[in-house]
Every structure is written in C-alpha cells, then in structure tokens.
Amino acid sequence: MRVVLQQLTKRFGAVTAVDALDLEIKSGEFVGLLGPSGCGKTTTLLMIAGIYRPTGGAIVFGDHRVEHLMPKDRGIGMVFQSYALYPHMTVAQNIGFPLAMRRGVAGDEITRRVREAAALVHVDGLLARKPAQLSGGQQQRVALARALVKRPDILLLDEPLSNLDARLRHEMRGEIKRLQKEVGITAIFVTHDQLEALTMADRVALMSDARLQAYATPKELYERPVNQFVAEFIGSPPMNFFAAELGRRNGSVLATAQGIEIELPPARAPRGDGQRQATVGIRPEHLAIVAPGAGHANGEIYVIEPMGREQIVDVQIGERRLRAIAPPGFSAPLGASVGLRAAVDQLHLFDPAGGERLA
Amino acid sequence: MNSTALLFMGPAALLVILFFFVPVVITLGLSLTDAATATGLSNWKWIGLDNYDQIARGSFTMLIIRNTIFYVLVTLAFNVVVGLGIALLSTHVEAKAGGFFRALWLLPRISPSAVYAIMWVWAAAAPPFGIMNDVLSPVGVAPRDWLNTDPWVIVILVNGFVGASLGMLVFTSAINSIPEDLFRAARVDGASAWQIVRRITLPLIRWPVLFVLVYQTMSLMASYEYILLTTNGGPGLYTTEVWSLWAFHTALSNYYGNLEFGLGAAMAAGLVVIGLVVSFTMLRLFRFDELVSDPRVEIT
Ligand SMILES: Nc1ncnc2c1ncn2[C@@H]1O[C@H](COP(=O)(O)OP(=O)(O)OP(=O)(O)O)[C@@H](O)[C@H]1O
Ligand SMILES: [Mg+2]
Numbered sequence: 001m002r003v004v005l006q007q008l009t010k011r012f013g014a015v016t017a018v019d020a021l022d023l024e025i026k027s028g029e030f031v032g033l034l035g036p037s038g039c040g041k042t043t044t045l046l047m048i049a050g051i052y053r054p055t056g057g058a059i060v061f062g063d064h065r066v067e068h069l070m071p072k073d074r075g076i077g078m079v080f081q082s083y084a085l086y087p088h089m090t091v092a093q094n095i096g097f098p099l100a101m102r103r104g105v106a107g108d109e110i111t112r113r114v115r116e117a118a119a120l121v122h123v124d125g126l127l128a129r130k131p132a133q134l135s136g137g138q139q140q141r142v143a144l145a146r147a148l149v150k151r152p153d154i155l156l157l158d159e160p161l162s163n164l165d166a167r168l169r170h171e172m173r174g175e176i177k178r179l180q181k182e183v184g185i186t187a188i189f190v191t192h193d194q195l196e197a198l199t200m201a202d203r204v205a206l207m208s209d210a211r212l213q214a215y216a217t218p219k220e221l222y223e224r225p226v227n228q229f230v231a232e233f234i235g236s237p238p239m240n241f242f243a244a245e246l247g248r249r250n251g252s253v254l255a256t257a258q259g260i261e262i263e264l265p266p267a268r269a270p271r272g273d274g275q276r277q278a279t280v281g282i283r284p285e286h287l288a289i290v291a292p293g294a295g296h297a298n299g300e301i302y303v304i305e306p307m308g309r310e311q312i313v314d315v316q317i318g319e320r321r322l323r324a325i326a327p328p329g330f331s332a333p334l335g336a337s338v339g340l341r342a343a344v345d346q347l348h349l350f351d352p353a354g355g356e357r358l359a
Numbered sequence: 360m361n362s363t364a365l366l367f368m369g370p371a372a373l374l375v376i377l378f379f380f381v382p383v384v385i386t387l388g389l390s391l392t393d394a395a396t397a398t399g400l401s402n403w404k405w406i407g408l409d410n411y412d413q414i415a416r417g418s419f420t421m422l423i424i425r426n427t428i429f430y431v432l433v434t435l436a437f438n439v440v441v442g443l444g445i446a447l448l449s450t451h452v453e454a455k456a457g458g459f460f461r462a463l464w465l466l467p468r469i470s471p472s473a474v475y476a477i478m479w480v481w482a483a484a485a486p487p488f489g490i491m492n493d494v495l496s497p498v499g500v501a502p503r504d505w506l507n508t509d510p511w512v513i514v515i516l517v518n519g520f521v522g523a524s525l526g527m528l529v530f531t532s533a534i535n536s537i538p539e540d541l542f543r544a545a546r547v548d549g550a551s552a553w554q555i556v557r558r559i560t561l562p563l564i565r566w567p568v569l570f571v572l573v574y575q576t577m578s579l580m581a582s583y584e585y586i587l588l589t590t591n592g593g594p595g596l597y598t599t600e601v602w603s604l605w606a607f608h609t610a611l612s613n614y615y616g617n618l619e620f621g622l623g624a625a626m627a628a629g630l631v632v633i634g635l636v637v638s639f640t641m642l643r644l645f646r647f648d649e650l651v652s653d654p655r656v657e658i659t
Contacts (some may be wrong), residue, residue: 046543049543050546051543051546070546071543071549072549072550073546076547078544078547079539080541080543080544086541086545086558086559088562088563095552097545097548098548099549101548146544150548202436
C-alpha cells in the first residue's frame with residue numbers, strides 16, 4: 001500500500017522532533033529512514049504507526065488519511081528496536097498475540113498461521129521457548145514473525161539490526177531484504193547505519209535535525225548528493241572536503257587550494273561566472289596515490305590503515321589532510337612524499353554558504 | 360563460610376538476633392508461664408501449655424478468629440484492588456495527573472498514625488457532625504453514628520486507605536519499569552486497553568502483587584493500632600476485636616487491671632505460627648519458584 005506523508009510535524013513542547021516532512025512511498029517499496037541520532041526517525045515511524053499523534057500534517061495510506069485511526073486499525077506490523085517481545089509468553093504465544101487479539105480467529109487457524117509465520121523466518125523450532133531463552137538474532141526473527149502474522153499492508157522496522165553483532169547483522173540484512181520482496185509488502189525501516197540503508201533500501205530518506213535532507217535511491221545519494229550534509233553522511237570512509245578558489249584558464253574552470261590544483265571537466269564545473277568560491281568534495285575511493293608531481297596535489301603520507309581488501313591512506317597536504325584508498329599491495333614509509341590524483345569526473349562542488357550542490 | 364563473610368554479615372546478623380530472634384524466644388518462654396500483674400515478677404511459675412489450652416477453650420476465641428479472618432480478607436481485597444486500580448489509572452493516564460493522584464493517596468501514609476486515625480473518628484462522627492454524613496447523605500445514605508452502627512466499615516476504610524497507598528506505590532513503580540515498547544507493541548498488535556492490562560501489565564507485575572499480598576496479610580494480622588484508635592474492638596463486647604488487639608488487651612491494657620503477660624504471649628505466639636503458615640501457603644499457591652528464574656550469571 002502506498003504511504004504519503006505531507007508536511008508531517010511533531011513537537012514535544014519546545015522541541016521539534018519532526019519538521020514538515022514530505023515523503024511518498026510507493027506500494028511494495030522498501031524505504032530506509034536514515035539519519036544521525038536524535039534526528040526524528042523513531043518519532044516519524046511512531047506517527048506512522050499511530051502511537052504518536054502528529055502535531056500537524058497528514059498521513060495517507062492508499063487513498064485514505066489515517067491520522068485519526070488507532071494503531072490496530074492501520075493495518076501495520078511493527079518491529080521495535082528492543083524487539084518488545086512479551087517476556088512472559090512463549091514464542092508461539094508472542095507470534096500469535098496479534099491474532100488472539102482479533103475477534104473471530106479460530107484457535108486452529110491461529111496455530112496454523114503462527115507455524116506459517118515462524119517458518120517464514122526460520123524460528124519454527126523455537127515455538128515453545130520464552131524470549132529470554134533466545135539469542136538476539138532469534139528474538140529479532142520472532143519479532144518479525146509477530147509483525148507479519150496478521151498480514152499487514154505496511155511493515156515498520158525501527159533499527160531492526162542494531163542489537164545484533166556484525167556478522168548476524170550482515171546475514172539479517174540480506175534476509176530482511178529478501179523477505180520484504182518475497183512478501184511484497186510496503187516497508188519502512190529506520191536506521192542510523194548508512195551501510196544498512198544503502199544495501200537494503202530501494203530508496204533512502206536522509207534526515208537531519210528533524211528535516212528531510214534528501215530522498216533518493218542509494219545510487220543517486222552516492223553519486224550525486226544534493227548537498228554537503230548528504231555528501232558527508234553517505235559513504236565510508238567519508239568524503240574529503242576542502243575550500244577552493246574558482247578561476248578560469250584557457251576556457252576551463254580551475255579549482256585551487258593550498259597545494260592543490262584541479263582542472264574541472266565541463267560537467268562538473270558550476271555554470272556561469274559568478275561563483276568564486278566552492279567547497280570541493282572527493283571520495284577517498286576517487287583519489288589515487290601516484291608519484292610525486294604526477295597528480296593534482298603533493299603531500300606526505302600521514303598514516304596507513306590496512307583494511308584487508310584495501311588500505312586507507314591519509315596524506316598531509318600543507319595544513320590539510322586528505323584520505324585516499326590504496327590497493328592492498330601499496331606500501332610506503334610514513335612521511336614519504338606522494339602525489340594524489342583525483343578522478344575529476346567524480347568531484348562534487350558545493351556552495352560554501354548554504355552547502356547546496358553547485359555541480 | 361570464611362571469616363570475611365562473617366565479618367560482613369556480622370552487623371546485620373547481630374541486629375536480627377537482638378531485635379527479632381531474642382524477642383521471639385522471650386515471647387515463647389513467657390507464653391509458658393502464668394506471669395501477670397497479679398503474680399508480679401517474683402511469684403510466676405511455669406505452667407506448660409495451659410495458656411494455649413485456655414485460648415483454645417475460650418468462649419470468645421471463635422468470634423475473634425472469625426473477626427480476624429473477615430478483617431484481613433476484606434481489608435486485603437480493598438488494599439490490593441484499590442492500590443492496583445489507582446496504579447493502573449495513574450500510569451495509564453497522563454504522567455502529571457498521575458503524580459498528583461499518587462501524592463494524594465500517599466497522604467494517609469505520611470501523616471502520623473494517631474492523627475490519621477483521629478481524623479477518621481471525626482469524619483465518622485455522629486450526626487449532625489461528620490464529613491461522612493455530609494458527603495454520603497446527598498447520595499441517599501442515612502446519616503448515622505458510624506462507629507456504633509457500622510464499625511467494620513470504618514475499621515476497613517481506615518486500614519484500607521493506608522494499605523492501598525503502599526500497594527499503589529509498589530505497583531506504580533513495577534508498572535513503570537515495564538518497557539514502554541511492550542505497551543506500544545501490544546497496541547499495534549490490536550490489544551484494547553483492558554486486554555493490555557489483562558495480558559501484559561498484570562502478568563508482568565505478578566511478583567510485586569504477590570509480595571504486597573503476603574506483606575499486607577502479615578501486617579494486617581499483626582497490626583491493631585488503627586482499630587485501637589478508632590473502635591478499640593467495640594462497640595460492645597469484641598464486635599471488632601481482632602487477634603492481635605486481643606493479645607494487646609490481654610497482656611498490656613484491659614478493663615480488669617490484671618495484665619496477663621503469659622496468656623498474651625501465647626496469643627502472640629499463635630499469631631506468628633499462623634502468619635508463617637499463611638505466607639508459605641501463599642508462596643506455594645503463586646508458585647514462587649517459577650517466578651524466580653535461574654540467575655543469568657553463574658557463580659561457582
Ligand atoms: N517523548 C518525547 N518527549 C520529548 N522529546 C522527545 C520525545 N521523543 C523524542 N523526543 C526528541 O525528539 C527528537 C527526535 O527523537 P527520535 O527518537 O525520533 O530520534 P531518532 O532519530 O530515532 O534517534 P535515535 O537514532 O537515537 O533513535 C530528539 O531530540 C528527542 O530528544
Ligand atoms: Mg530511534
């Protein structure tokens with residue numbers, strides 16, 4: 001089912017937790033709500049669920065406004081960050097709870113559907129256990145089964161993976177994504193982990209300070225961030241930024257900073273002549289280490305962090321440090337002189353005043 | 360056990376021995392004597408189980424047992440039901456209003472017992488006085504001299520309000536310690552307010568409820584001060600006399616002037632035994648061992 005948020009706002013006293021949020025989620029789409037801690041993700045989810053009443057704005061499911069509906073009448077299933085399994089009930093009772101709360105669902109139908117939901121997330125062997133006897137990953141699956149058992153139209157997940165260890169998180173990432181497509185359900189999940197959002201979601205809504213910063217596919221967010229916040233937030237290790245002067249030489253635009261000089265390709269240069277300053281952004285994976293003098297900048301190796309598949313190399317250029325990625329075979333003593341070459345068609349220019357994308 | 364453990368347990372153990380164990384032994388010893396004002400401290404003698412025999416044959420014993428059971432059960436029901444009701448309301452309504460209600464309900468507990476009891480005596484005064492008459496007559500309850508016509512009502516209300524405030528405190532903090540997400544999950548799962556209370560809240564506060572039940576039973580059986588200060592067991596002969604008050608009257612304060620310490624001690628000893636039996640039965644009934652799950656951390 002389609003979900004539309006219009007100018008959705010929530011205030012707690014003087015604090016504005018969500019500020020005029022506009023978002024449209026297509027039927028069957030998997031959308032990630034991404035943002036730093038405290039930016040209003042959980043609040044948004046709880047308003048969609050009907051736990052919080054919005055201070056203003058509209059929530060539309062399909063073609064109907066639902067702000068006045070109780071959570072139980074919204075056709076949603078929800079997985080909480082804490083999983084919120086009922087500790088005094090068995091796994092089977094937990095999964096069956098939403099059905100037991102409904103009038104007119106027969107006992108054997110509950111049993112059948114509990115089995116079905118449990119099998120979907122591979123916890124059918126654990127039905128007799130209490131939540132305290134489950135691992136974190138198993139609890140998470142039980143919570144998913146409980147959210148899905150009543151066949152909701154919309155699935156809401158609040159930081160579904162944050163309590164799992166790195167390996168299990170990776171496994172469940174794939175599992176949830178597969179499950180969402182398999183069931184074909186419209187789903188919204190909250191996360192503060194960009195990797196999770198980028199790998200799982202069809203589209204990512206990036207929030208900061210109660211406001212929506214960007215809403216785009218992971219590819220767009222990565223390749224063409226709309227402002228400096230988005231550019232900084234998406235990508236790991238984060239994008240390098242430096243302030244540069246814009247000038248012209250031989251008809252092309254030149255970005256210069258202390259020890260750096262880059263000729264911008266036409267596609268990456270701001271239009272018109274007005275812009276004299278820019279914040280230039282370049283991702284570490286688009287900076288290559290070359291022989292001194294052979295790149296756009298020269299500096300010394302500050303530190304090398306081997307990551308297995310690649311190495312993160314910090315290079316000191318004057319007072320500034322830029323981060324580059326080198327292949328695993330790269331090796332150089334600290335303090336060695338190196339050059340840095342930027343993949344110029346992967347440069348991003350932002351307005352130093354507002355942070356908006358220039359080109 | 361090593362000496363360090365003894366050192367740490369020493370002070371607490373000493374207190375327990377001094378203020379619990381020793382008095383129990385003295386009471387038990389005293390219950391086997393005929394000590395009374397009449398015998399003084401020099402003329403008493405050991406009389407074996409005669410005191411217990413006398414209690415068993417006493418013509419008022421059955422009446423007082425019935426009074427005690429009635430008093431404990433009805434007051435207990437009032438305590439727990441009202442305490443739980445207020446706790447549920449004040450945690451499920453807005454937090455600020457909840458705090459106000461809780462403060463209001465704590466008043467009886469923080470006011471001195473004597474003041475509180477005397478306020479009730481005044482409130483229950485005979486017409487044309489008494490707040491109870493003022494409040495209840497508009498709703499069709501005929502004005503009356505409550506302490507004489509309906510002494511049990513007053514006895515139960517006086518004790519009930521104090522007990523309810525304890526229950527309310529314990530239940531409120533127990534409910535507040537249930538993670539908010541459980542209630543949210545239950546709402547998303549379609550549970551009504553009543554179903555949430557019935558299926559989530561109550562099962563999760565079973566242990567505090569049990570604690571309050573046992574604790575209140577014990578303290579109701581042992582306490583008599585509010586009855587003493589309101590009806591003093593009356594009106595008439597033993598109308599609202601309960602076991603502990605009977606022991607007090609016999610051993611420490613009676614009309615005849617002959618204070619029978621030995622007999623009173625036997626009554627008190629009986630109460631201790633009954634108290635133990637009742638609380639163990641309750642713990643069994645609620646399957647205490649099931650509530651106490653194995654520790655997560657294993658200590659070798
Ligand atoms: N019940 C509440 N009362 C008052 N302020 C609240 C309440 N809930 C949230 N806030 C505030 O609203 C803002 C957004 O909170 P929210 O829980 O939505 O953040 P979040 O994005 O989910 O963060 P996290 O990643 O840490 O979970 C925060 O500043 C928070 O302090
Ligand atoms: Mg949150």
